[in-house]
Amino acid sequence: MAGPSAYPLELCKRAVRMAAEVRGDCPNESAALRAVAQQPGIGSAETLRNRVKRGETDSGQGPGTDSEESAQV
Template sequence: MARSSSYPPELRCRAVRMVAEVLGDYPNESAALRAVAQKLGIGSAEPLRHWGRQDQVDFGQRPGTTMEESAQIKAMKKEIAELKRASEILKAAASFFAAELDRPHLSS
């Protein structure tokens, strides 16, 4: 799973739109990406390239995992981890109580 971006979502959306708008003004996509990155003060064109690819995935223009699907997967993994912890606690409690029932008790 990729790390979260230090750039705000609004900047990412704006950058993707800008690249799409100026693409025809440059000889290739890389040149357009570099120009927009420079205009927006982004150190490299690679984040813009990634945002554009993710945008295409999110809109069904390219195969891959959408941002929504990634968020769902992350939430499910967290829930599974919590369920595993709860299950371990319940197993330990069941073992404890089973041992208590098997132990002979002194009657008063």
């Protein structure tokens, strides 16, 4: 199980929004994540990918158990 994030929640949300915004300017999702991860304080592209996946799951757009259900378990 992952520990608490070293990044503020608002920064994480902003990074996910930025990844969605630049997705159309990049050849693929990986390139978009790398581009956003280069910004100071964002973290690695892999960390950002995990945040994007978690956001998709929490919003019902992706498969898996959302954060609220996981917290109840």
